[in-house]
Amino acid sequence: MSILINKDSRVVVQGFTGREGTFHAQQMIEYGTRVVAGVTPGKGGQIHLDRQVFNTVEEAVQKEGADVSVIFVPAAHAADAIVEAALAGIKLIVCISEGIPILDMMRVKNYLRTTDSRLIGPNCPGVITPGEAKVGIMPSRIHRPGVVGVVSRSGTLTYMAVQQVSDLGLGESTCVGIGGDPIIGTGFIEILDLFQADPRTEAVVMIGEIGGTQEEEAARFIKERMNKPVVSFIAGQTAPAGKRMGHAGAIISGGKGTAAEKMDALREHGVRVVENPTDIGVCVREALTK
Amino acid sequence: MKIHEYQAKELFRSYGVAVPEGQVAETKEKAVEIADRLGYPCVVKAQVHAGGRGKAGGIRLVANREEALRAAGEIIGMRLISRQTGSEGRLVRRVLVEQGLHIVRELYLAVIIDRERECPVIIASAQGGMEIEELAQEHPEKIIKQHVHPVIGLTSAHIRNVAFKLDLNDVQRNHFSTLLAALFKFFMERDASLAEINPLIVTADDRVLALDGKVTFDENALPRHPDIGRLRDILEEEPLEVQASRFGLNYIKLDGNIGCMVNGAGLAMATMDMIKYHGGEPANFLDVGGGTSVERVKEAFRILLADEKVQSVLVNIFGGIVRTDLVANGVVNAIQGMELKVPLIVRLVGTNEEEGKRILQESGIPLITETDLSVAVKQAVDLAGKGGLSCRS
Numbered sequence: 001m002s003i004l005i006n007k008d009s010r011v012v013v014q015g016f017t018g019r020e021g022t023f024h025a026q027q028m029i030e031y032g033t034r035v036v037a038g039v040t041p042g043k044g045g046q047i048h049l050d051r052q053v054f055n056t057v058e059e060a061v062q063k064e065g066a067d068v069s070v071i072f073v074p075a076a077h078a079a080d081a082i083v084e085a086a087l088a089g090i091k092l093i094v095c096i097s098e099g100i101p102i103l104d105m106m107r108v109k110n111y112l113r114t115t116d117s118r119l120i121g122p123n124c125p126g127v128i129t130p131g132e133a134k135v136g137i138m139p140s141r142i143h144r145p146g147v148v149g150v151v152s153r154s155g156t157l158t159y160m161a162v163q164q165v166s167d168l169g170l171g172e173s174t175c176v177g178i179g180g181d182p183i184i185g186t187g188f189i190e191i192l193d194l195f196q197a198d199p200r201t202e203a204v205v206m207i208g209e210i211g212g213t214q215e216e217e218a219a220r221f222i223k224e225r226m227n228k229p230v231v232s233f234i235a236g237q238t239a240p241a242g243k244r245m246g247h248a249g250a251i252i253s254g255g256k257g258t259a260a261e262k263m264d265a266l267r268e269h270g271v272r273v274v275e276n277p278t279d280i281g282v283c284v285r286e287a288l289t290k
Numbered sequence: 291m292k293i294h295e296y297q298a299k300e301l302f303r304s305y306g307v308a309v310p311e312g313q314v315a316e317t318k319e320k321a322v323e324i325a326d327r328l329g330y331p332c333v334v335k336a337q338v339h340a341g342g343r344g345k346a347g348g349i350r351l352v353a354n355r356e357e358a359l360r361a362a363g364e365i366i367g368m369r370l371i372s373r374q375t376g377s378e379g380r381l382v383r384r385v386l387v388e389q390g391l392h393i394v395r396e397l398y399l400a401v402i403i404d405r406e407r408e409c410p411v412i413i414a415s416a417q418g419g420m421e422i423e424e425l426a427q428e429h430p431e432k433i434i435k436q437h438v439h440p441v442i443g444l445t446s447a448h449i450r451n452v453a454f455k456l457d458l459n460d461v462q463r464n465h466f467s468t469l470l471a472a473l474f475k476f477f478m479e480r481d482a483s484l485a486e487i488n489p490l491i492v493t494a495d496d497r498v499l500a501l502d503g504k505v506t507f508d509e510n511a512l513p514r515h516p517d518i519g520r521l522r523d524i525l526e527e528e529p530l531e532v533q534a535s536r537f538g539l540n541y542i543k544l545d546g547n548i549g550c551m552v553n554g555a556g557l558a559m560a561t562m563d564m565i566k567y568h569g570g571e572p573a574n575f576l577d578v579g580g581g582t583s584v585e586r587v588k589e590a591f592r593i594l595l596a597d598e599k600v601q602s603v604l605v606n607i608f609g610g611i612v613r614t615d616l617v618a619n620g621v622v623n624a625i626q627g628m629e630l631k632v633p634l635i636v637r638l639v640g641t642n643e644e645e646g647k648r649i650l651q652e653s654g655i656p657l658i659t660e661t662d663l664s665v666a667v668k669q670a671v672d673l674a675g676k677g678g679l680s681c682r683s
Contacts, residue, residue, distance in 0.1 A: 076513060101481055101511035102403055106440050109408050139610030139640065154556020156608045160663075163639075180555060182405045209556055212405050235559035238544075238566045239575070246540045246555025246577045248510065249405075254423050259563075276567050277560045278664050 002129035002174045003149070003194040003201070004092055004120070005068060009133050012057060012066035012090070013038045014081045015073035015097075017048050024072065024096075024137050025049055031140045033133040036064040057088040068092045070126065070135045075099035078122060079108050082185075086117040094135050095121035095185070102248070105183040112185065119185025123247070125155040125177035136177065138162075146171015148284055149195035151188060152207035153180050153214075153249070157235055157277065161205055164281025170288070173201040180247025182211070188218035196226045203229045203288050205280060206271075208262055210236030211250045215262040223269035229287035231272045233280055234259045291507045293521045294337045296386040298503030301480070306472035307487075308465065308499040312388030321362035322355060324387040330354050331390035334361040338380040339526040341504075342372030348382065351390060362387070383525065391499070396489035397456060398422055399470065401477040404437060410477065412436040412470065414452050418489035444474045458492070465498040466490075480518060481511030530593050537589040539578060546571025547674050549600040549632075551590050553578050553607050553617075561606045564663065570671035573600045578607075587620030591628070602633045604670035606663065609640025618646035622653040633673035634658070637666040 011028070015021040016038025026049060029035050037052050037060040044055035052064065060066045069085040071078060071094065078097035085093045100122050112119055120127055126136015131145035142159055144166045152158040158177060165172060176191050178184055188206060195201045204226075208215040215234060222230050237259040239245050241252040252258050263273050274283050296314040303309050311328060314337065315321035325332045336348030343349050348370045350361040362385055371379035398418035404411040414434040417425060426433050434455050438444050449467045458466055469490075477485045487500040512519045524532045534541035540555065544562075548570045552558035555577045562572040574597065578590050594603055607617050618638060625634070634657040638646040647659050660666040 075510065099510045101514075102483065102508050103440075103478065103481055103511065106403070106408055106410075110440055137610075141641070142610070152556070154554060154559075156552075156554030156610065157556030157560050159608050159610050159640075160557060160560075182403070183408050207556070209559060233560070235556050235563060237563040238572060239559060239562070240544065243542050243575075245542065245559050245575055250555060250559070254426075276564060276664070278564075278662075 001198050001200040002132060003191070003198050004127050004174060004176065005129050005133045005135055007032070007132040008034070009068045009092075009135070010034050010036045010064065010066050011068045011070060011133070011135055012036060012060040012064070014057065014069055014071045014085065016040050016051075016053055017043055017046070018072060021072035022049065027140070028134050031134040033135065036060070036066050057084050057090060061088045061090065066090065068135055069094065071095040071097055073097055079104035082108050082119060083111060086112055086115045090117055093117055093119045093185070094124070094126050095119060096124065096126055096137055098123035100181070102182055105181065109183055109185065120176060121179040121185060123181045124179035124184075125158065127174065127176050129174045130172050138175065138177070142166055143175065144171040147173060147200060147202040147288070149173050149198065149201040149204040150175040150207075151191040151195070151204065152177055153209050153247070154207060154235060158207055160277060161207060161233070161280045164278070165205065165284060168281045168285050170281075170284060173198060180209070180249050182249040188214050189221045192218060192221055192226060192230070196228060201228065203231065203284050205284060206230055206232045208232065208234045209247065209250050210234070210239050210245065210252050210259050210262075211247075211257040213257065216265040219265040219269040219271060222271055229272065231274065231280060231283045231287060232266050233274050233277050234262045234266075235277075237275070291509055291512065291522055292339045292526070293505055293507070294339065294523060295335065295503050296337055296384075297521045298505040299386075299500065301476060301505065302473070302500055302503055305476040307469050307476065308497065309503070310388045310391055310499055310501065312386055314384050314386050315362065316366070316384045318359055318362035318366060321366070321385055321387050322358050325352065325358040326355065328387065328389045330358075332358060333388045333390055334358065334365060335386045335388065336365050336368070336370055336382040337384045337386055338370055338375070338382055339523070340370070340372055340374040340380055342374050343370065346370050346372040358387075380526070391491065392494040393491045393501075394494050395492040397492065398488050399473070399490045400484065400486040400488070401474055401482070402484050407437055409440050410438050410474070412438065412448065412452055412474070414456065416456050422488065438474070444471060459496065461496040462492055462498055465496070469498055469500070480515055481508045482506065483508045530596060534576070534589075534593050537586055539576065539586060539590055539593070541593055542575040543597060544572055544574050545599070546573045547599050547601040548670050549573045549594040549597065549603040551576050551578055551594060551603070551605045553612060557606065557608060561604070561667070564667045565604070565671060568664075568668050568671045570674060573597055584616070584620040584623050587617060588624035591621075591624040595628070595632075600632060602635070602670045602674040604666060605634070605636040606666065607638050607640070609638065609643065609646070612640070613642045614638040614640050614646035615642040615649060618649040622649060622655060625655050626653075630656070633670070633676060635660060635666050635670045635673070637661065637663055
């Protein structure tokens with residue numbers, strides 16, 4: 001078992017013929033993901049990477065039965081691409097694109113609430129169920145199938161944690177990058193809920209960062225609703241207030257959203273918090289042997 | 291992106307948010323000319339991207355021409371030092387000259403995005419003028435919050451919910467309502483992330499005006515507002531940060547002595563945290579991003595080393611999609627022809643790692659390669675201030 005995606009997921013790539021879309025679609029196909037079609041408006045009818053290109057996601061759903069979409073279109077068109085996927089009835093939309101204006105995301109998010117679609121991202125590395133399917137841009141080499149669920153707001157920091165978990169022979173059930181923007185489709189709590197219900201997942205790694213109050217809310221959820229061990233690291237313990245640390249969401253404003261607050265909240269609710277990110281793997285192993 | 295008060299007020303005016311009459315000046319002569327036209331008393335206000343201007347002597351009420359000349363002469367060219375500027379302060383290049391008004395009340399009004407509720411929120415208070423954070427902490431009951439659902443947008447009901455709590459008379463409330471509607475329209479149409487008026491004043495003749503204006507914009511939305519993008523004043527920003535942004539690098543200068551260069555924002559923050567964990571202080575946040583080219587790595591080094599406080603440099607690259615041999619080439623290329631006076635520790639992990647290390651070792655550049663991140667960080671901390679590696683090898 002796994003969450004969100006598996007070997008049967010039928011993936012359509014939006015922004016298929018672009019540079020990013022082509023490169024990562026190729027990587028996903030090599031990994032064994034069932035990429036069934038691509039979409040680039042105006043290029044319908046072409047064949048790209050041995051797959052049919054369609055003008056609309058709707059066509060890809062009707063003709064190829066796509067149920068997952070991954071978006072590589074430029075920021076200016078990304079919000080529209082998300083809406084298009086939802087209109088076509090795609091169940092899981094993974095938006096890799098970064099730089100979407102916050103007011104656009106606000107409208108999109110409110111629209112998605114009226115649909116059955118789930119959005120992961122934007123500005124995220126995507127989702128991978130090792131050994132089954134990869135829908136995103138993470139390096140597949142570091143992953144191996146296993147029992148640890150990983151959920152994170154960042155990219156390369158997650159890869160570092162995954163590497164530790166893989167090197168220790170634990171492996172991952174599914175890894176989800178939820179994205180570094182202030183408004184994202186799916187938050188920690190929803191992913192934690194899925195991991196709790198997933199029989200394969202035995203422990204969870206949650207990587208947060210400064211800004212917002214998502215981690216604090218997740219802490220309460222973990223205490224009330226989870227019995228699987230959770231290990232957490234929060235990036236940005238040394239970040240100053242008022243400076244945006246790369247991700248649009250990573251900013252301490254009005255004294256809120258500091259790493260210390262988040263770490264305290266998590267500890268209080270029974271989460272194993274590591275201060276040094278190189279200790280994540282070992283801490284998970286400890287949690288699993290107890 | 292931040293803008294100046296005078297720019298914010300020009301935008302406010304164009305949307306129908308009432309502001310005092312006034313104009314910006316870059317010389318004291320021009321300032322006096324404006325003051326003469328407006329009539330006395332007037333207010334002369336330093337234009338810098340920092341708060342706390344009043345206490346720092348950057349805002350002066352003047353009663354006549356001589357006072358105006360003196361105030362403008364003293365403020366233009368001064369280094370304004372407030373708790374938001376740091377000890378070196380900010381050079382004042384221009385002043386806003388505004389008509390003096392008979393103020394009877396000071397309120398607070400702002401529109402921001404509520405991240406948790408995922409919609410805009412209007413924040414208001416009958417007590418303006420002071421720090422809103424302090425007021426919110428000490429008297430949370432005095433803060434009015436009205437969320438606005440993005441689908442329905444701002445309605446008269448939202449406005450009434452705010453306006454009737456501010457203890458205004460009928461005339462004042464009408465003026466306030468017009469102003470709030472205009473401010474909200476501005477916020478949404480121009481992709482602002484903050485539009486704050488503190489204080490919002492009520493005058494003796496029942497008018498309601500924005501006495502100050504603080505606006506920031508969503509950087510991600512600037513491509514669709516080129517006119518807003520042109521309001522950027524790079525002289526108000528950290529020069530190294532401006533230089534970095536030209537090369538697509540995300541750099542933020544901090545106060546420590548250990549320079550770091552990392553790929554990915556999360557990993558960059560985590561690397562800074564580890565430096566602190568091992569007893570050091572990071573000199574910067576620097577995310578070189580995903581598509582790391584030789585040119586970018588080169589520029590990143592130039593920026594890192596331009597900070598005179600830097601006493602050791604730590605490069606931490608996790609090559610996922612990025613090939614570490616390409617990064618290694620970038621590092622070598624950047625350092626050749628550059629005098630490296632500080633120890634350099636490079637951690638390259640991931641795709642083509644062995645090739646990357648070989649390139650670094652064979653380059654003849656005095657540097658330390660280390661795979662274990664904890665060890666690499668410790669070395670960067672221990673070697674800080676001990677000079678370049680060449681003299682030790």
